Amino acid sequence: MAVFMVSPNEAKRLRPKLSAGLIFVIGMIVVYLAQLGLNMVLTQDAYHLAELKSQKRDLNTQVQIIQEEVDSLASPQNLADAANRLGMVANPASVLLDLQKDKVYGQPKPADPSNAPLASANLVANSALGTTSDFSETTVASLETVSVETPENPAGEVVLTVIPASPTR
Amino acid sequence: MGSQQSVNRRFGFFILITLGLVGLLGIRLVDFQVVQAAEIREKSMERRSVTQTLTALRxxxxxxxxxxxxxxxFRYDVNVAPKNVAPVIRYSEDGTRTEIPVEQITTELAKLLGIPAAEIAPKLVGDSQYANLAKRVDAETYSAIRELRVPWVYFDRFADRLYPNGAVAGNLIGFVGADGEPLAGLERQYNTCLAGVDGQETYERSAEGVRIPASSVVTQPIQDGGNLKLTIDANLQFFAQQVLADSVNDLSADWASAIVMEAKTGKIIVAAEAPSVDPNDPSASKAQDRGSRIFQSAFEPGSVMKALTVAMVLDTGTADENDKVKAPYSLKLDFPGGSVQDSFGHATYYLTLGGVLRYSSNTATVQFGRQIPKEVRYEYLKKFGFGKQSALRFEGESSGILHPVDEWDKMTNFTTLFGQGISVTGIQMASAYQAIANKGVKLDPVLVEGCLHEDGKVTMQPKQSSVRVLSEAKAKNTLELMEKVVEFGGVGRNAAIPGYRVGGKTGTAQIQEGSGYGRRFAISFYGVAPIEDPQYIVGVTIFRPVGETNSMKTTPVFKAIMQQVLKHYRVPPSTTKSRDIPSGAFGEVEKRN
Incomplete structure (x- = not known):
């Protein structure tokens, strides 16, 4: 390698142009800014993703809570208990209507509470029974009182204005 | 030019030093990037990367x-880090900052967890990072505790098993242990269907614990378990269990069981037992009540076997429905000291096969049955499915006891005709009746329809084999004779269901205790309806009821269950009447009422 001595004029001519330097520096700044922006967006998205995931987990938990309630309400133990509380009695005498042949099979007989095939108390254990139906004869009776007052029902038939939903406890 | 040389020398020196530094950096670079690369990468990954197990759902x-x-x-263990326990800062809606003391948080936690605050307080003291407050809390409690936003409370989530219907079919389903391992029943037998394969993923996270985007790699894909579909009808199963539990309580019996089987498919609709096990809490049941006796307990069936003996007599052509035998109360057998008696004292009868079933006469059964060589009878018993496990291969299923025919002693030769000297399981007896009800063809019983996978594939479908035990005509004839039990039998008539033609057989079996028989019985009723086109078999057994010396108490149970099944499946009532077949004490045809 050799080092040359040059005249001031030549040196002036050889000096790098200011515009090239400016372009270089501005270019660098732009690249850095772009990178920074990209990073910020990515990081923001990561936080957003984390938040959405936590939301999803919360919703899944909600689904599970509701599912367990539905399971419990739909269990035969709860249904049998609720039916008993409403004073319903299973009627073993089956009567079938054949719509095509216009025939009735079987002898219709009213259910006899003293001769019901099922024990009124629940004998099949279920420790998962957390949520139970809350209707009873009294809650349904209160619905009847409302409906009996309806004038367009002169026959005195009981029409429930609302389906006795299942208030849970 | 001396100054030019000195500049050149100094410049060369500078270049040399620069090159040296660059060289050193280069060496370091190679060292980091090549020589120690693997080690360093591992260290850095260790610091940033997290491996997570993706739990497959059962x-x-x-x-x-x-x-x-x-x-x-999912269930949650609630833990605290005592080291970090401090008052909690809460902001109300208008932005007011309140500091909630630890005592108040303790009270709130206690209320949600349902344990006294005094129990929680000591766990919050200390220097450790972990103390458990409660195990296995449900999602509702978990959610409520999260709402409290206490930074030093954290949770461990894990998958758990829930049986929403409790003890309904609990004896069949079985249960899993606290660690999720299946311990009994179908949970265990079909674990390969139910258990999934856990997955695994690795991702990198930042210093704040936030997952770095696009860094996760699933190293093992997750595969959820399949869904097992049973032939059981949960509603009927509940009904039957309820009826049985009532009966067990009423009679102070050891246990009771009921099977409902579809005659034409062999599908088990109900396999109910009392006492039963609630798989949510198996420890609440006695160890012996946690399995399924229908499959696992064999007992001498007693007179329910006579229906099968009658079928053999008809099928071999030994006698027909009009043939009579002399049936005294007690019959001497062809070896010294050998005799059989009927269960009730009576003058000498002349009984047809219909009479045999109706009066459940042991002496008449022996007279008809002994005309068939014992080898032939043994073959029939084998074809009916006795002496071996059913095709279901239920966990711990018993094969019952059917001794090889060359081991039958003089007494066993006769007693097998009326259900002694042979022991059977509930499923075996129900399957044998299924053969009679299904035109003489015995089908393998079915309990599991298959395993449904996520991708819609169905596996583990049972391969059902069938075997003809009786001719179609003789099977039908047997049913007609069984109908006489329900029409005229002293006990059997209590099993009658208004509107339907029902046939069946009672059984009051002695139970071996020590070397002899005890004073309590296994009472049964197995029946079929409707006789003109058999749809369902219901078999009921009550084991060791107190003070019952006949099978009277099984008939209301049979009737309730059969009636419910017929109603549930909309079986239209019978439109035909039974045929007049002799079944009286002197072989006469009796008038129906």
């Missing part, structure tokens, strides 16, 4: 209509 168990009998849910 599949559901469903009944024949899709009702869920077992599902997987």
């Amino acid at each position: 599949g559901e168990i469903r009944d024949n209509s899709g009702q869920i009998l077992a599902r997987t849910v």
Whole structure:
């Protein structure tokens, strides 16, 4: 390698142009800014993703809570208990209507509470029974009182204005 | 030019030093990037990367209509880090800052967890990072505790098993242990269907614990378990269990069981037992009540066997429905000291096969049955399915006891005709009746319809084999004779169901205790309806009821269950009447009322 001595004029001519330097520096700044922006967006998205995931987990938990309630309400133990509380009695005498042949099979007989095939108390254990139906004869009776007052029902038939939903406890 | 040389030398020196530094950096670079590369990468990954197990969900168990009998849910252990316990800062809606003292948080936690605050308080003291407050809390409690936003409370989530219908079919389903391992029943037998394969993923996270985008790699894909579909009808199963539990309480019996089987398919609709086990809490039941006696307990069936003997007599052509035998109360057998008696004292009868079933006469059964060589009878018993496990291969299933024919002693030769000297399981007896009800063809019983996978594939469908035991005509004839039990039998008539033609057989079996028989019985009723086109078999057994010396108490149970089944499946009542077949004490045809 050799080092040359040059005249001031030549040196002036050889000096790098200011515009090239400016372009270089501005270019660098732009690249850095772009990178920074990209990073910020990515990081923001990561936080957003984390938040959405936590939301999803919360919703899944909600689904599970509701599912367990539905399971419990739909269990035969709860249904049998609720039916008993409403004073319903299973009627073993089956009567079938054949719509095509216009025939009735079987002898219709009213259910006899003293001769019901099922024990009124629940004998099949279920420790998962957390949520139970809350209707009873009294809650349904209160619905009847409302409906009996309806004038367009002169026959005195009981029409429930609302389906006795299942208030849970 | 001396100054030019000195500049050149200094410049060369500078270049040399620069090159040296660059060289050193280069060496370091190679060292980091090549020589130690693997080690460093590993260290850095260790610091940033997290490996997470993706828990596969265990599949559901469903009944024949899709009702869920077992599902997987998440439960949570609630833990605290005592080291970090401090008052909690809460902001109200208007931005007011309140500091909630630890005591108040303790009270709030206690209320949600349902444990006294005094129990929680000591756990919050200390220097450790971990103390457990409660195990296995449900999602509702978990959610409520999270709402409290206490930074030093944290949770461990894990999958757990929930049986929403409790003890309904509990004896069949079985249960899983606290660690999720299946311990009994179908949960265990079909674990390959139900258990999934856990997955695994690795991702990198930042210093704040936030997952770095696009850094996660699933190293092992997750595969959820399949859903097991049973032939059981949960509603009927509940009904039957309820009726049986009532009966066990009423009679102070050891246990009772009931099977409902579809005559034409061999599908088990109900396999109910009392006492039963609630798989949510198996420890609440006695160890002996946690399995399924229908499959696992063999006992001498007693007179329910006579229907099969009558079928053999008819099928071999030994006698027909009009042939009579002399049936005294007690009959001497062809070896010294050998005799059989009927269960009730009576003058000498002349009984047809219909009479045999109706009066459940041991002496008449022996007289008809002994005309068939014992080898032939043994073959029939084998074809009916006795002496071996059913095709279901239920966990711990008993094969019962059917001794090889060359081991039958003089007494066994006769007693097998009326259900002694042979022991059977409930499923075997129900299957034998299924053969009679299904035109003489015995089908393998079915309990599991298959395993449904996520991708819609169905596996583990049973391969059902069938075997003809009786001719169609003789099977039908046997049913007609069984109908006489329900029409005229002293006990049997209590099993009658208004509107339907029902046939069946009672059984009051002695139970071996020590070397002899005890004073309590196994009482049974196995029946079929409707006789003109058999749809269902119902078999009821009550084991060791107190003070019952006949099978009277099984008939209301049979009737209730059969009636419910017929109603549930909309079986139209019979439109035909039974045929007049002799079944009286002197071989006469009796008038129906």
